[in-house]
Amino acid sequence: MTLEAFAVSTGVVALGEMGDKTQLLAIVLAARYRAPWPIIAGIFVATLANHLGAAALGTWLTRVIDPAWMRWVLGASFLAVALWMLVPDRHDESKEHRLGRLGVFGLTTVAFFLVEMGDKTQIATVMLAARYDAVFVVTAGTTLGMLVANVPAVLLGERIVRRVPIAWVHRIAAIAFASIGVAILAGLQV
Secondary structure, X not given: OHHHHHHHHXXXXXXXXOOOHHHHHHHHXXXXXXXXXXXXXXXXXXXXXXXXXXXXXXXXXXXXXXXXXXXXXXXXXXXXXXXXXXXXXXXXXXXXXXXXXXXHHHHHHHHHHHHOOOOHHHHHHHHHHHHHOOHHHHHHHHHHHHHHXXXXXXXXXXXXXXXXXXXXXXXXXXXXXXXHHHHHHOOOOO
16 A cells, blocks of 8 residues: 555656646746756755645645635735746846855745645645555655656756747746736636
8 A cells, every 4th residue: 555655646746747837937947047956956845845744734724724815825926926037137146145045945945835835736645645544655755756747847947948048938937827827816727
């Protein structure tokens, strides 16, 4: 049962993550900061924390937070990220200082943790933990699934920017994030 829980959790999340908004975020972060290993580490830490919380507390949170409020918070958050994507990069030496002490790692960790809130892979983690009654095994499997989907996106994202102007990557990402935000606010399933 433990191996099955791990394998199913890994597979479900890896497949569910393909083309997802967090995978888009991985590409955008890789394009913007060109630091794949801190981004990958941030994805790992954020996913581990998020999915552990989802597996342990997700069911309780769905009873406490009104879905209508969650929809508005998520929709507004995606619109804010869309606007952020349109802010031009400044290429100077002090860029790392503006990211804070944790730099690209910290930014990635916070961004991934927040974007993953209410996401289908987080919900899948809740359901899988309930199905298998194995919080830690499911968390390990879903975290691995996120890495299987997002590590190639980070590594590929860095290469895409060498051929595609960063301004276009930002515009496309802004459109995608804005579309997701509008869809959430309209009550559509994203």
